Amino acid sequence: MNNGEVIRARNLARYYRVKKGGFFRKAMTLKALDGVSFSINKGKTLAVVGESGCGKSTLARLVTMIERPTAGQFEINGIDGDAKDKATRKKLRRHVQIVFQDPYGSLNPRKKVGAILEEPLKINTDLNAFQRQERALAIMAKVGLSREQYSRYPHMFSGGQRQRIAIARALMLNPALLVADEPVSALDVSVQAQALNLLMDLQDELNLAYLFISHDLSVVRHIADDLMVMYLGRPVEQGEKEAIFEQPLHPYTRALLASTPRVDKSARKIRAILKGELPSPLNPPPGCTFHKRCPHMTDICTRQQPGLRLLHDRQVACHHAESIAEKGG
């Protein structure tokens, strides 16, 4: 394993073919995800933020092998994530697990907690029933569930407890990478903090890597090491959390940060309110996909799509990043 890198993804893309309207209309291509590269080290968290429809969840579905990428590669613990043969894919499944957003839909209502937790072991290991139960009880203790809850049904639990069960299930196979798809956005604020702290404790204890998907910047600020801001399937700013929160360089990141409510008046330094809505990914604007909503838009933005480039310790995809860096913040 090279310097503790758990996952490395290069130019991941996922296109969908959509048929809309009449029989004779041509099928269109929806670029849900278009060229995403990142890597996460052991014990680190990469947070992916962006508004709905920017491709965050598609990224989660690719990394957990629910869907296959249209283009690009990724490796988890050195194993090719798009391997064709079944044995490799099966092996890989043990390295990456997922926690879903809605704890009410992610647990099988017909199964007891014990059965839910033991299912991954049943499929992937040849432990006997007693060993499986031991492991399930051990993990339950780790996430703060009691022994009695082993033989209860999911509907007997609250949202926060259900999310603990979902986290426990994801940990059953000792994965190296945990994909968390908005794991706290369906929970009450008071319970959110508990769940986040649990995730952070588990990360310290098990040296897990997290791919943390969220639209809540205060949550991200709490948990992330690195940050990737996405817009219409592309990363627009990517780098260390501190650097980006300190001085956001992409106009979209600035708008996102400005939209977080602050109590402290001096912290509200950037005022940027986005006009308009997210363009349809079926028909993205030419050039920089953000130019229709961007306050810094100039002629070049409508013609040429900016690539990611290194500036002030982070990658940013904007033609005017330098001038923004000089002027603001």
Added chain:
Amino acid sequence: MSATAITDYSTQAAQAPPHPLIEFWQYFNENKGAVVGFYFILFISLVAIFADVIAPHSPFEQYRDAILTPPAWQDGGTWTYPLGTDDVGRDMLSRLIHGARLSLFVGVLVVTLSLAAGILLGITSGYIGGYFETMVMRLMDIMLALPSLLLAMAIVTILGPSLQNAILAIAIVVLPHYVRLTRASALTEKTKDYVTASRVCGAGPFRLMFLVILPNCMAPLIVQATLGFSTAILDAAALGFLGMGAQPPIPEWGAMLANALQFVQRAWWVVTFPGLAILFTVLAFNLAGDGLRDALDPKLKR
């Protein structure tokens, strides 16, 4: 009452959980109607099994000197024939007892066949989708478009009239209901996160279909199966009436009912008793099915 229920609950958590069958019975027992239905089914089943021992007469023996004898408690009735005799002098009670065999056999076989085939087709078409789903569902639509009795008659005509073929025909005719129900539930369940979670754990298509999705589709199927039980008995009777099901002199309830229709004015018992037998059996299955669905639904458990 409520105080004991609370203490029961708290001690239950500390003890080992009860055996699944005992647990199931506890929940089933809460629905009194279902328990009554269950006991009636048990009773009818025992009657069917021990028909040879219980029945006072042979179901085929014609007592020519006792044609259309009324039940024992009416004028002219005799305890030799407790429920009277039919138009050729056969003992009604014995025929009903032996008829329980056939009717239960028809019901159980039709429901088993159509449920098994319906679940298989429904869940595979719901899970796999694509051309396979289109083909299966359009075929089911065609079957639904034809009047069910007509379709059953056509099938029996091709296969030849007998009780077995009637059963097969009815099973085929009711198949679309099970397929549609299973597919509809499978489609909604398939998109839920717990199915995706199982897939991320590496569950194969077989496991996903039959161990993850299917148990969550069972509630409407159980109800449909219990209702289908009654439809099966009635359809078998209709086919029998048309001479395409149970052949005389086989004592099948529906056929008995149909054959005796002309005597309804002067000998009410010939029609009433087979009718009541069908009614109670069908009702018992519906009640028991209702309770079964509730007892199997973990959301209703404490």
